[in-house]
Amino acid sequence: MRVGVGLPGIVPGAEGDVVLEWARRADSGPFSSLGTIDRLAYGNQEAFAMLAAAAAVTSRVRLVTMAVIAPLRPAALLAKEAATVDRLSGGRLVLGLATGARQEDYMVAGVDGRGRGPRFSEQLVAIRSAWEEGTVGPRPAREGGPPILVGGSSGPAFARMARLADGYVHGGGPPRAFANAAARALAAWSEAERPGRPDLWGQAYFTLGDGGTVERGAMYLRDYYAFTGPFAEKIAAGNLTTSQAIVDLYRGYEDAGCDELVLLPTVASLDQVDRLAQVLA
């Protein structure tokens, strides 16, 4: 299993130079990818812009969105942004897409949240066609475009993933939850009769440091997940705050068949990526 790390720009208030330096350190560290999340009505940095910046200061790691809320953008725009980042990074983008769960994001975007599942399927097709046919340029760095991951935990989401994507991106949780989702993803994939198997990506939050740092991390998660009501506290409780917790989760995900696990920061300071690198080393 490979391990990636999230970019700190997902945390509100992250400074630009911290994001860039973080990316540099990750590129020379034990990480295989740099990840972002996506929200609109929130203080995080925009996913593609952040990855474009990261592309400029890295040469090795893959750049992954976990995941961009696809229905908020027109498919042609998504295709163009993704192809651009793919070119800027020399073919290192992995495009994770999902429908997202926050009503506010749809509201501020002025996009109707109803029927987003079927619309998302159409977008997936449109993005691939745009890349292949060059209807919106540029062409991605690679033939056929970057790999597409699809997230979501409903039956229709798994079917959509199996029908049109190259892999599955999980929304986070204990290894057992990942294993469960992975089994569903594989079931959908084999039912769709797609060749090979889907790439399986996982994610988890971490905060390493003293009590104050850990509390800041927890506050970020409670805030970020406030829309889930009582679940915000559960997510905060699942935060990885010790090296042992990270190692345990790593093993659990590996056993569950995860191909790549991306650890997302909750505190935007450089010591976080360094501490994580130490744990992984």
Added chain:
Amino acid sequence: MRIAVLGGGPAGLYLAALAMRADPSHDITVIERNPPDATFGWGVVFSEETLGEFREADPKSYEEITESFVRWDAIDVRYRGETVRVGGQAFSAIARKELLGILQRRCAELGVALEFERELTEEDVRGLAGEVDLLVAADGVNSTARRVWGDELGSSIDPRSTRYVWFGTDFGLRAFTFSFRESEHGLFQAHAYPFDATTSTFIVETREEVWQRAGLDRASDEESIAFCEALFAEDLEGHRLLSNRSLWFNFLTVKHDTWHAGNVAFMGDAVHTAHFTIGSGTKLAMEDAISLAGAIERCGGDPARLEQALTYYELERQPAVERLQEAARESQTYFENVDRYAGFEPVQFAFNLLTRSGRIGHGNLALRDPGFVARVDAWFAERARAASGAGAAGQGVSATSPVQTSGERTPPPRRIAPPPMFAPIRLGSVLLPNRAVQAPVSTDAAVDGMPGEAHAGQLAEALTSGAGLVITEMLAVSPEGRTTAGSAGLYLLEHARTWERLLARVRGELSAAGGPPVGVAAQIGHAGRRGSSRPRREGLDRPLAVGNWPLVSASALTYAPWSRFPRELLPEELPGIREAFARAARWAGEAGFDVLEVNMAQGYLLAAFLSPLANERRDAYGGSPEGRLRFPLEVVEAVREAWPADRPLVVRLVAEDRHRRGLSLDEGVTAARALADRGCDVVHVHGGWTVPETRPEYRRFHLVPASDRIRNEAGVPTMVGGRIVTRDDASTILAAGRADLCVLDLPPP
């Protein structure tokens, strides 16, 4: 902290005791509407693994509880006049009254205030929550507190369709007993177990209709008892049934998104129930208590940290409870539909019952009771052997394949039998060495339908996998019937000749390498409106970039918004398609395939005819279910005619569309019956994909329930896949009579 506990059942009392034990400075009151010694219900069962936790949580009550236990390790399944005993189960049980007595004493000893005979109203409960630091709602399945906070918790309360009544009886049964008794009104079952030397719990359950037909909806307590005593006289061995406010209920399945609202924490039956047939309600309630007491301890008496602590409690308990509820749901569904298995022989009936919830499989059961599983395996093997011999009288068997035999290869009976997956199965003249199936997916590598080296390689790999049957990718019956430009076909004589050479070569290699003979099935079909698509690795149902061919379907409806419009087939075109299927069947026979599979699934042409989502025809081939079935059945008849009579015909059938307006499983069962009547030997059960946006559920073994229904209601052998990975899974499904062949999804080598 000031803690009020509503409800003095096992959940509330145990929580109060544990919390007090951890910190005697708490002020804890338990409020219970009943007097201390009035308890309803009889005995409760525990499994051994639970007990360890009780010991750690409070050794004193653990000791008292376990001293009162009766223990036994057998389950008796009584059915059709036979009792099948299965051992190695390690149960213990205690009278509910005894358990509550122990917990009440323990509470009193630790300084918990117990207020009996005080029933709180919704208003009282709301008020109480305002007065204390923590209110624990442990007031059982009809919880008053839940009525106050249910919306915040996200309640889902599902009354189930069977009726049950909780009796006792005045003698000690020797095993956990499941007894099935047929009355003139329908089937009744009893779940009974001892809980002390002279008393047993005796729960009677039946379907709502049966309950009404038997007049039990109007019966008095005495009449209900008299009815059940007469029906279960043999099980009761002359003893009486005892009532204790024993009324007939519908079981309520209770679930919640969240288990706490502000400073109110819910536990036990108030927040989750699991059907009594897995006997875990008290265990879950008491485990909740251990976790919640731990959470209270963790917040160190600081109400400000309560929210976080209650979150930990939920995080710890919810997944465990959900797993049990999942198992309970399977168990409940089993008992709701148990009539379906009325034709099973007792050993298989017992195996099916024991593996109903998905928690116990063939391997696991073999560890608990090796003798029983050996008996199941031997029974299965013997039946397979007998069936293999029976069909062997056939003649005119083509000698093209080593698995087509005339019967002399039938193995002798064995006392040490392989697990069911390795039992042979005879289908017509074909004897498959085992029941594992491999169905590799299309390589999209054919050129103009012609198979090549990629197909040979794939076939060779599948033939050496150890499976008893290998199914090819779908071979198109006409060029328009291809799914992608690289789909293989069986629409030119040259295709058939190439398959013949290819099969002979791969079989030759296999036997030269000493491999056992393996059956090979040609799967034939017509892609219909899913045709003319790009290679599968580029995503499904995307039209080709260039060189698209015209699509045909039952109606002119596109498959997906991004795919092309098909043309509606004219009635006069249908015979041509039927003939194309028949021709492919004939050629498949000539090429030396052992088995033929007709594709009537996955949204391809024949499935499109079947489904109201894809078939809006107004002629005789649409409309009613019979109309929609008409063309697919004509095809099957023509194929049966063209395919050698002694060789088996499989139909891959969409059993349900997984869509509100689509084919229901009821229709799937009807279709399966119609197929069997027309000479289909095996139904390969599939679901969904008729349209792209459906509501699939990719739970473990998600296709098995459909296979179970088709096999046991339509009475036709079935093949099933859907993420069956291990041979233990396959053997469990086969031994339980839920399918006859399993398509395995092997993990990559």
